[in-house]
Amino acid sequence: MNQGEQKQATAIRRLAEARAGEPGALLPILHAIQDEIGYVPDTAVRIVAETLNLSRAEVHGVVTFYHFFRTKPAGKQTVYLCRAEACQSMGARALEDYARRKLNIDFHETTADGRFSLEPVYCLGNCACSPAVMVDETVYGRVTAQRLDEILK
Amino acid sequence: MATSTTVFVPVDTTARSLGADAVAAAIAAEATRRGVSVQVVRNGSRGLYWLEPLVEVVVDGTRMAYGPVAASDVVSLFDANFLSGAKHALALGPTEKIDYLARQTRLTFARVGIIDPLSLDDYRQHGGYRGLANALKMTGEQIVAAVADSGLRGRGGAAFPTGIKWKTVLGAPADQKYVVCNADEGDSGTFADRMIMESDPFVLIEGMTIGGVAVGATKGYVYIRAEYPQAIRTMRTAIETAKAAGYLGAGVQGSQYTFDLEVREAAGAYICGEETSLLESLEGKRGMVRYRPPLPAIKGLFGKPTIINNVMSLASVPVILDKGADFYKNFGSGRSRGTLTIQLTGNIKQGGLIEIAFGVPLREILYDFGGGTATGRPIRAVQSGGPLGAYMHPSQFDTLFDYEKFAAVGAMVGHGGLVVFDDTVDMAEQARFAMEFCAIESCGKCTPCRIGAVRGVEVIDRIRSGENATANLVLLRELCDTMISGSLCALGGMAPFPVMSVLNHFPEDMRARA
Numbered sequence: 069m070n071q072g073e074q075k076q077a078t079a080i081r082r083l084a085e086a087r088a089g090e091p092g093a094l095l096p097i098l099h100a101i102q103d104e105i106g107y108v109p110d111t112a113v114r115i116v117a118e119t120l121n122l123s124r125a126e127v128h129g130v131v132t133f134y135h136f137f138r139t140k141p142a143g144k145q146t147v148y149l150c151r152a153e154a155c156q157s158m159g160a161r162a163l164e165d166y167a168r169r170k171l172n173i174d175f176h177e178t179t180a181d182g183r184f185s186l187e188p189v190y191c192l193g194n195c196a197c198s199p200a201v202m203v204d205e206t207v208y209g210r211v212t213a214q215r216l217d218e219i220l221k
Numbered sequence: 222m223a224t225s226t227t228v229f230v231p232v233d234t235t236a237r238s239l240g241a242d243a244v245a246a247a248i249a250a251e252a253t254r255r256g257v258s259v260q261v262v263r264n265g266s267r268g269l270y271w272l273e274p275l276v277e278v279v280v281d282g283t284r285m286a287y288g289p290v291a292a293s294d295v296v297s298l299f300d301a302n303f304l305s306g307a308k309h310a311l312a313l314g315p316t317e318k319i320d321y322l323a324r325q326t327r328l329t330f331a332r333v334g335i336i337d338p339l340s341l342d343d344y345r346q347h348g349g350y351r352g353l354a355n356a357l358k359m360t361g362e363q364i365v366a367a368v369a370d371s372g373l374r375g376r377g378g379a380a381f382p383t384g385i386k387w388k389t390v391l392g393a394p395a396d397q398k399y400v401v402c403n404a405d406e407g408d409s410g411t412f413a414d415r416m417i418m419e420s421d422p423f424v425l426i427e428g429m430t431i432g433g434v435a436v437g438a439t440k441g442y443v444y445i446r447a448e449y450p451q452a453i454r455t456m457r458t459a460i461e462t463a464k465a466a467g468y469l470g471a472g473v474q475g476s477q478y479t480f481d482l483e484v485r486e487a488a489g490a491y492i493c494g495e496e497t498s499l500l501e502s503l504e505g506k507r508g509m510v511r512y513r514p515p516l517p518a519i520k521g522l523f524g525k526p527t528i529i530n531n532v533m534s535l536a537s538v539p540v541i542l543d544k545g546a547d548f549y550k551n552f553g554s555g556r557s558r559g560t561l562t563i564q565l566t567g568n569i570k571q572g573g574l575i576e577i578a579f580g581v582p583l584r585e586i587l588y589d590f591g592g593g594t595a596t597g598r599p600i601r602a603v604q605s606g607g608p609l610g611a612y613m614h615p616s617q618f619d620t621l622f623d624y625e626k627f628a629a630v631g632a633m634v635g636h637g638g639l640v641v642f643d644d645t646v647d648m649a650e651q652a653r654f655a656m657e658f659c660a661i662e663s664c665g666k667c668t669p670c671r672i673g674a675v676r677g678v679e680v681i682d683r684i685r686s687g688e689n690a691t692a693n694l695v696l697l698r699e700l701c702d703t704m705i706s707g708s709l710c711a712l713g714g715m716a717p718f719p720v721m722s723v724l725n726h727f728p729e730d731m732r733a734r735a
Contacts, residue, residue: 091523092485094505099486120505133507133664136447136489148448152409153604154640156654157567158595190491190608190658192448193412194235195640196270196565196572205450209238 073111079104080112084119094120094130098137107138143178143185147171147220148202151188154195158210163199164188166213170220184220225258226304229277229284232338233266233419234451235412240291241274247295248276255299265420267334268574269321277316280306286313321571321590326552328560329537330576333420338455341462344423350468352542356431357476361391364435368538370546372558377403377494377531378606378635379711380557380624383538386528389518390436393526398438400429400480401503401522401529404445404452405487405494408607410638413562414532416574418445418452421536422459426482428535430473431542432528433480441482442522444499447489456484491662495710496529498664509664510710531636533562554580557623557634567604567640568594577622584618587641598643602651602727606635608658609715611722612642612651631722633715648727652720653681659716670713673704677720687733694731698724 069077083100087093094116101112108131117124131137149164171179171186178185194200197209201216208219230236230245245261252259269275275288276298285306287298294311301309313319327333336343344350356364369384390398402425406414417425429441445453460482463469471479485503487493493502497511500522521527537559541549549559557579563586565572570592577586587593587600594600602612610633613620617630627634642651656677663670677700684693701717708714724731 092503092505095485095488095502099488126506129507130505134488134490136487152658153608153651153654154410154567156651157640157642157646189448189489190662191407191409191411192234193406193415194238195410195412195567195638196569196574197235197239197273198567200238202448207234207238209235 076105076109077111077115080115081119084116088119098131102137107141144183145203146185146187148187148189150192150200152191155199158198160199163211163213163216167216225260227260227262227279229262229264231266231274232263234415235270236266236273239273239289243292244274244276244290244295247292251295251299257304262337264336265334265338266416267316267322268416269319270573271571272313278304278306284316286316286319287311288313321573325576326560326578327576328540328549329533329562330574331540332424333416336421338420338422339458339462341423341466348543349423350427352539353427353431353474355542356434357474361435361437364431364542365391367541367546371541371549373534373537373541373549374624375531376533376636383530383534386518386530387432387435389516390526390528393519395526397525398436399522399525399527400432400438400441401527402429402441402443402532402535403494403496403499403529404443404532405499407446407491407494408636408638410566410604410607410640411564411636413564413574413637415449415452417532417536419455422456423463424536424539425532426459426463428538429482430468430480431538432535434478436528438528439479439481441480442503443482443484444487444503445484446487453484453486460484492664492712495712509666552578554621554623555625561622561634561637564638565591566638568596568643569641570595579623581622583620583622586639587618591641594641594643596643598645600641601644601646602642602648604640604719606633607638608655609711609718610635611718612648612726614726648723648730649681649685652723653678655716655719656681659712663712667709667713669704669707673700673713674716676700684731685734690733
């Protein structure tokens with residue numbers, strides 16, 4: 069284990085131990101790890117399993133069940149495109165095609181320069197002003213191709 | 222010293238998604254530049270979303286509305302003297318007189334858009350915590366009876382009587398009970414839960430506290446979807462405020478009751494809106510649906526008796542305890558009592574939140590409130606009740622909003638979400654998406670859902686490519702039947718509904734593509 073990995077492992081252990089006593093602690097711990105490190109690295113599965121006295125299979129199963137947890141680093145910013153019905157009714161399918169072409173990546177991928185990751189999302193609760201896009205935690209409404217260009221400048 | 226004028230600029234996610242933060246900053250900056258005293262308050266949204274950002278100015282005690290305001294409009298608003306309610310191209314008159322709002326019956330949403338969401342003083346001044354005060358003088362049985370008598374039914378979509386759930390938990394002896402709020406509002410076309418959490422978080426806290434007092438639960442969890450970061454932040458702050466003021470914790474308001482509340486962040490699985498799957502998730506597991514029985518009311522979170530209700534159901538409890546079961550029950554139609562919070566979305570000119578007594582015709586919502594489509598084209602279909610709800614045909618638009626009346630035409634009120642489509646929609650594509658979505662979000666526990674949804678996409682693709690279309694249409698219906706009768710929960714059991722509605726009402730789209 070190199071120094072960076074060592075440091076990461078220490079951080080994961082600290083985050084896991086901080087909440088280990090809470091009932092149903094696994095999801096809060098995984099959130100805490102992703103918030104701090106940006107993703108849930110493989111080493112986290114072993115450390116969290118040890119801390120919570122679970123099998124690695126159980127932790128791996130939870131990490132991979134939920135769409136929100138990522139197991140690889142993301143781009144600097146994550147672009148969530150809503151693909152659900154309300155946005156579809158206002159042209160989300162065309163916007164989705166445009167975003168993929170513009171960024172030259174598919175969903176769950178990161179641009180070559182590491183700036184953007186693209187993720188599908190099924191509803192941001194902004195359905196009266198569709199289509200909706202969220203960049204990190206900022207939501208945008210009535211997004212056109214032109215507006216997407218401005219948002220991703 | 223000149224008196225300060227109060228200006229409201231919403232802090233709600235939708236208002237912010239249309240530039241409300243920039244508007245608030247521009248108003249503050251322009252006021253400073255002109256040397257006028259303005260107090261900018263960030264309120265929740267009134268839910269008139271097509272008018273957001275909706276700016277309100279208090280003039281002689283009346284709130285005057287301007288909207289939709291862009292940051293670039295701010296200088297001209299000052300020039301026109303909007304601070305005294307003067308005329309301007311964006312002026313809408315007194316907010317309460319705007320027809321869209323004036324025609325509503327706001328019970329659950331009584332304070333939404335009016336108060337500063339995080340001001341406990343605002344909350345109390347506008348009727349907050351009166352329901353809890355009454356509840357603390359009642360027995361658990363009396364509280365449960367009030368909720369049952371009000372006729373309140375689960376607003377999350379299943380419409381199960383809330384009072385019966387509570388009564389079951391009350392009657393289940395246990396050393397620990399829980400109150401869980403399902404705030405995993407994943408249906409497209411819905412945002413009422415988000416609005417409550419962002420615009421009036423204390424009403425949800427109060428409703429959950431009343432639930433805890435009623436059944437003897439001392440701990441509550443609000444399970445909020447990760448896609449709602451602002452709702453999560455607002456709820457967490459409000460819970461801290463309520464705790465500090467003695468509304469949560471040991472000895473709620475000087476009583477013998479203890480009730481603690483915690484926000485848990487979901488992680489992007491639609492299935493966790495299903496209550497047993499949500500409980501699994503709260504326990505730190507994969508969100509796999511549980512077999513029933515046992516009911517969550519008997520063996521719920523960590524195996525203990527648990528009240529699990531949607532945000533809207535819990536947020537409706539304070540007004541019922543404040544004004545009485547009869548007050549609430551007197552609104553509505555048939556067995557659908559009280560008010561429904563309709564969320565009018567998609568391709569609609571005037572989208573927003575409409576809280577109204579049950580019994581209103583769908584047509585009135587779409588045309589009188591909504592004003593038709595945003596694109597100006599005819600409405601071809603409306604999906605009601607989320608991604609598992611049927612697509613309604615214009616011939617069904619006279620249906621009254623009522624759980625039973627919607628069910629009678631094969632549709633669903635659900636959580637009150639309406640998604641409007643104009644005549645450019647390809648209904649076969651919508652049917653395909655229903656199956657695709659089910660395949661993406663299936664928890665995988667039961668075969669009809671896990672495999673059926675994948676096969677559903679394939680069969681629809683074959684029909685569209687002209688491959689044995691007649692035989693495959695029969696096969697698709699059989700597949701839908703299997704999923705409906707064989708799935709463990711509503712995801713696989715209802716995903717076929719939108720598909721069947723396309724087969725039944727829009728068969729002309731279910732054919733080979735040119």
